[in-house]
Amino acid sequence: MDRSTLELADELRRLLGPKRVLDSRSDLAVYECDAFVLEKNCPSVAVLPESTAEVAAIVRLCNERGVAFVPRGAGTSLSGGGMPVGGGVMIVLTRMREVLEVNLRDRYAVVEPGVVNVNLNKRLAGTGFHYAPDPSSQGACTIGGNAATNAGGPHTLKYGVTVNHVLGVELVTAEGEVVQLGGPIDGSPGPDLVGTIVGGEGTLGIVTKVWVRLTRNPQGVRTMLGIFESVDDATQAISAIIGAGIIPAALEMMDQGILVAVEEAFHFGFPLDAEAILLIEVDGLEVGLDAQRDRIAEICRAHQAREVRFAADAKERLQLWKCRKQAFGAIGRLSPSYCTQDGVVPRSKLPHILQRIRAIGKKHDIRIVNVFHAGDGNIHPILLFDERHAEQVKRVLAASDEILTECLACGGSVTGEHGIGLEKLSFMNRMFSNDDLDVMGRLRDALNPGGLLSPGKLLPTAGACGMEQIHPGRHAPV
Amino acid sequence: MPESLDNVKAANPGPVLDYELLLDCVHCGLCTSACPTYAETGDENESPRGRIYLMRGVTDGKLGLTDRVRSHLELCLDCRACETACPSGVQYGKLIEPFRIAMDQADASRPRGDWFRRYILFGLLPYPKRLRWALTPARIAQRTGALAVARALRLTRLLPSPLRRMVEMLPSPRRNEGALPEFLPAIGKRRATVALFTGCVGDAMFRHVNWATARVLQHNGCDVHVPPTQACCGAIHFHAGANEPAWQLADTNLAAFDPQRFDAILNNIAGCGSMLKEYGHHWHDSQQPARAAWAAKVRDVNEFLDQLGPERPCGEIRAVATYHDPCHLLHAQKIHDAPRRLLALVPGLELRDLPETELCCGAAGTYNLMQPDMSSRLSRRKIENIRHTQARVVITANAGCALQIAREAREQGERLAVVHPMEILDWSYRGITPRWQSIS
DSSP states (O other), X not given: OOHHHHHHHHHHHHHHOSTTEEOSHHHHHTTSOOSXXXXXXXXXXXXXXXXXXXXXXXXXXXXXXXXXXXXXXXXOOXXXXXXXXXXXXXXXXXXXXXXXXXXXXXXXXXXXXXXXXXXHHHHHTTTTEEOOOOOTTTTTOBHHHHHHHTOOOTTHHHHOOGGGGEEEEEEEOTTSOEEXXXXXXXXXXXXXXXXXXXXXXXXXXXXXXXXXXXXXXOSEEEEEEEEESOHHHHHHHXXXXXXXXXXXXXXXXXXXXXXXXXXXXXXXXXOXXXXXXXXXXXXXXXXXXXXXXXXXXXXXXXXXXXXXXXXXXXXXXXXXXXHHHTTGGGGGGTOSEEEEOOEEOOGGGHHHHHHHHHXXXXXXXXXXXXXXXXXXXXXXXXXXXXXXXHHHHHHHHHHHHHHHHHHHHTTOBSOSXXXXXXXXXXXXXXXXXHHHHHHHHHHHHHHXXXXXXXXTXXXXXXXXXXXXXXXXXXXXXX | OOOOGGGOOSOOOGGGSOHHHHHTOOOOOTTGGGOHHHHHHOOGGGSHHHHHHHHHHHHTTSSOOOHHHHHHHHTOOOOOXXXXXXXXXXXXXXXXXXXXXXXXXXXXXXOTTOHIIIIIITTTTTOHHHHHHHXXXXXXXXXXXXXXXXXXXXXXXXXOXXXXXXXXXXXXXXXXXXXXXXXXXOXXXXXXEEEEOOOHHHHHHOHHHHHHHHHHHHHTTEEEEOOTTOOOOXXXXXXXXXXXXXXXXXXXXXXXXXXXXXXXXXESOHHHHHHHHTHHHHOOSTTHHHHHHHHTTEEEHHHHHHHXXXXXXXXXXXXXXXXXXXXXXXXXXXXXXXXXXXXXXXXXXXXXXXXXXXXXOSOTTTHHHHOHHHHXXXXXXXXXXXXXXXXXXXXXXXXXXXXXXXXHHHHTTOOOEEEXXXXXXXXXXXXXXXXXXXXX
């Protein structure tokens, strides 16, 4: 460890005391990557602040010394959002985990960034309200991280993604100033600064407090399974359901490949010979739910669904969701390594993109299985391979690139919810024009003038060598 | 602190691990929030993913087994909540347990036979008779009120730390019940023939629970055999890194219970139960298949009764209660519904959900003696959650949890009764109205 790092660590210890500053090699190794494991870099120091004032003091110190710094939550990012590209100080926000206020009358809660998504909902149990965005990693990921990536989840089809549920943030700016944007009430005049910060992937400031919207629990819920002989029929049914003016709370697809793994893990009784199933949920006022459910069943049947099953009770519903949410974990049963892609296409292009994915898989001789948020066109093709075979890895890289390029050609995006992080930097200039990137860069430079906050993330840096391709790996659940 | 090579004391324990098990971890991080030590510290070094990363780093030779690494691995409760959370099926217990044993054995600089391990952990705890005898002075102090005075004056603080913790955990005295006979016949039509494992600490401190268990089984048509030559399950030794004695105890139990004779080998302590169920995969010698066959007969009594179909209890138990999941029942044995279903049968009993019930109470075998700080943080958190339910009765199916929760409640002046599900069933079957023995 060099001299300046030692001094920096000592100064941080003066701020935080000895226990919340980590600088031994082994302690830092654990922070060298998040759930995206193909790029690794140790921070010089990791710190665990407990208050906004501490975060601001750390940031000011980093500015004084010209050291890069990067915030991190639970480290579940699939795109390397929590990885310190430029080394420096990692600001770990997991000790800021209090739910500071729950205000049911005004329907908001104030939380610290390290609150685990599901813990907020546990806290709200019994109140009749919940926090709607439900990424599949909600059992571990933090609200701060959700805000950074503008996280989605199965139920965001109807309820909207994170940005629709963040009313305000307290922010430590890149220079260490504390500001509040928005607050308990919705819709302040002027540019939407909260909306700018949410999805900024930690490059525009460090969120230290979040005002989140609380959503009333639906009175009733109906969950069903549509079982299809062909993927085509299933994807056509998705378009038809939304086209009929029904917005399900969630609309998820799993294909045969993933069904086999899920069935082995959870024994739900999925038919293993079906090519695809749709997991569909409608919720809202009890009145009319049965009619909606029946209408969806009818549409499924009109698209050659072999069978439509209704979840009999709450327990069966939970089991179905467990199968879906933990599907990625079950992939370990199919192959030693896998790579999850995250792309978006307009819904009506789903049949096309899935056909293309199949063709691309065949062309590169890579097995690809699918489980994804069908309702909003957010696909997650999973490429199966063995990382010990370099040649297979190459084919996976080529196939991934082709799939994402196809998403762009369809008018879609290379990420739906995982974020750009550092994984998809190289796609930014394929997705956006130079003018677009220039405007985004100027926004970032205005809020992060020294460039010390989260360098090397989200926007390609001129002159720096971006990563040439997307790397596959043993990726984790979405 | 920067690492220097001279504080790397031990040989690399990595080779004892099945390397493939390390590779099962895809580094997704979904385990982190389930981990009690991470929930407390927020440091990924104190999370399952972090610990696996450290073990892999040491195994690969990238990291030395420094005091720092060691302390993160030692702080693990081995509660295995991470296994429940992990979607990839990582067998964390099969990583941390052998690694810690090897870590301990390889470290020549550590005092191997310190007095506490030699005399208390290995010399006293596993032997119910010695333990009952050793507790006599403390029991007398308790009955005469001397212990309460000593506690009030904080005189117990003069004892060496682990002993003090043990005295602090001593439960209130119960009516002195005799040892269980070798055989207790089924009442009514015989539905099963079972053997009862009585445990070491269990038999010394929780004999009333063993009696309750036996009576409940009899009431449910079970012939109950209590083999007299049975021994401690060996979990205390195994988890403290003493492999050989654990192995010997396992084989003593193998000889004491003939699996052919019984429909099931039952136990009522979650920690013992998971050890007994694991006999088949800890040691690999010619006896391994026999141990595996034996282990296949082991059931927790809640699990067994729930499967057998319990007789409906009729006696009313008026109480607001909450059920705390012992880690070794919920995470190690994956038993969640059975005790709840049994308790739901009891008329009058209102069972309230315990927030964070899946989080360890800090007992974790002998963890509360070896890692008192983290243990206390977790037990305080547990009591806080119990307080939230407003229950006055805490029901749990593990001796360690019961002692830990009772100790913390006593320290906080919280009036709680801590009982085993079989006690509740027993009272209900017998139509006894419990006089809740509040522990404070």
